[in-house]
Amino acid sequence: NRFVAIASLNKQRFADDKPWTTAAPGGHSWYIYPIYDWKVADIWTWYANHQQLCNPLYNIMYQAGVPLRHMRICEPFGPEQRQGLWLYHVIEPDRWAAMCARVSGVKSGGIYAGHDNHFYGHRKILKPEHLDWQEYALLLLDSMPEKTAEHYRNKIAIYLHWYQKKGVEVPQTQHGDIGAKDIPSWRRICKVLLNNDYWCRALSFSPTKAKNYQRYNERIKGKRQEWGILCNND
Structure with missing residues (x-):
């Protein structure tokens, strides 16, 4: 602080x-921190009173309807930053076209990432009515590129096995299971997949060191067969 x-x-x-x-x-x-007690409005009041130059991008964001407290200039694809993807096609259409050509999923991110909906599993999640949460998680895994799906299967298998050793069967849902606290459920696993939480931080994992990643993957893939969890894509 x-x-x-x-x-x-x-x-x-x-x-x-x-x-x-x-x-x-x-x-x-x-x-x-000489201006540690200034609020956003104080900073812009000073600029207005002293007629100082600022990054013109802030003026364009203001014209686009972005509140002062939400204005930021940052890389576009972080968990928080991607909620502002919609701005690029408004204020920098040429750059937006280049982003769409180079990065998969940018257009859908621009449509959905900034909204409080279930598309990315931000605050609420819906599933197909004919599936339970476990079936939905497996469907999401099957829809991914195989390399990405295997990465998630390894993480989820460790997660399930950890609770299995404690005699706990991970339920379909629990109260508070998609909040900040790691409360185990298949719905929480779906949230991880929808959020593209690649290192599964919401399941209490930390990133694997790059130099160990390949060996780690192979070892866990073998363990899945031993445990009988998410082996043969089941």
């Missing part, structure tokens, strides 16, 4: 009359 860093009485400052400075670990450099 930036305010806590500023207000701390225990930190090392550059000078006593500069509380908005904080020594970096090691004491050889400094973090400086």
Whole structure:
């Protein structure tokens, strides 16, 4: 929290009359936050009063109806950033055309990623009525490129086996199972797949080191056969 860093009485400052400075670990450099208490409106008020130049992209975003608090200039494909994909075809149509040509799924992301709907499993999820959540998860896996599907099968198999060892059968749904807390269910697994949560952080995994990834995949694929979980794509 930036305010806590500023207000701390225990930190090392550059000078006593500069509380908005904080020594970096090691004491050889400094973090400086001279406008730490400014809100977004304060920053733009200052620009207006002093007639200073700013990135013209902010003006275009304002004309497109983006609230000040939601304006940001960043790479487009992060979990939060992709919710602003729709802006590209409004404010930078040439760049949007290039993105659509180079990156799969950009157009659907521009349509759906910024909405509170079930397409990406942000806050609510729907499934086909004739399937239960486990069947829907398997359907999603079968719809993916095989390499991607195998990656997810390995993660999900470890997840299921961990609960299996504890004598817990992962249910179809549980209360609160698609929230921040890892409450096991097949609906939560579907959320991971719909979110494209590649490293399955929502299932309490962390990324595998690149140098170990191939060997890890082969080992877990063998374990799936041993466990009888998600083997032969079942």
